[in-house]
Amino acid sequence: MSDGAATCRLQVVPVPRHAPVHRLPPTELGPVQGTLALELVPAAPPAPAPGPRAVEAADEVAPCDPAGLPDPRRWVGMIAQAVVEILAGRRPAAQVVRWLEPSVYERVRRSVGTRRHAGGGSPVRVRRVRVSTSPDGNVEAAAVVDDGVRCRALALRLEPLDRRWVCTALDVV
Helix, strand or coil: CCCCCCCCCCCCCCCCCCCCCCCCCHHHCCCCCCCCCCCCCCCCCCCCCCCCCCCCCCCCCCECCHHHCCCHHHHHHHHHHHHHHHHCCCCCHHHHHHHECHHHHHHHHHCCCCCCCCCCCCCCEEEEEEEEECCCCCEEEEEEEECCCCEEEEEEEEEEECCEEEEEEEEEC
16 A cells, blocks of 8 residues: 555444344345335343243234333334335335234235325425323324325324334324
8 A cells, every 4th residue: 555545444343133023035125225224223132031941923022111212203203104105115014024013014015005106206204293102101193294196194003012112003094
């Protein structure tokens, strides 16, 4: 290298340990160009289980304290945008599998492309989010999302499960 050349250092960081809740075929996991990346990260890494543990079903999750979870208002905005993009056929449904209850995920996955429209080039924008927290820690939320052709309303119910927010009910109008 010459004296004027800049040197750079590479830093090696460990890969985050995030296990998927569901097993999906590899064809559903591919990225889609032009979609917004989801930043829905658990507040803390999962604690290692002490000693050997019994094999559990992948969709069994345990309730947790919502105090350590991310801001539900921001989370509702991101998941609402992702769901509308999925319904419009612009994002693969597999990107939200960890954040939706299995029955909600199946409904969203079966509805892919049913709300597709011809002018699919404009970005989806979240216009408004309203959040209400119940005494038991669950969140009832509503979001208004503009998909470029029309505004849609989403109603969501979030529950603090397995150190993350999980959408247990979803309605799109």
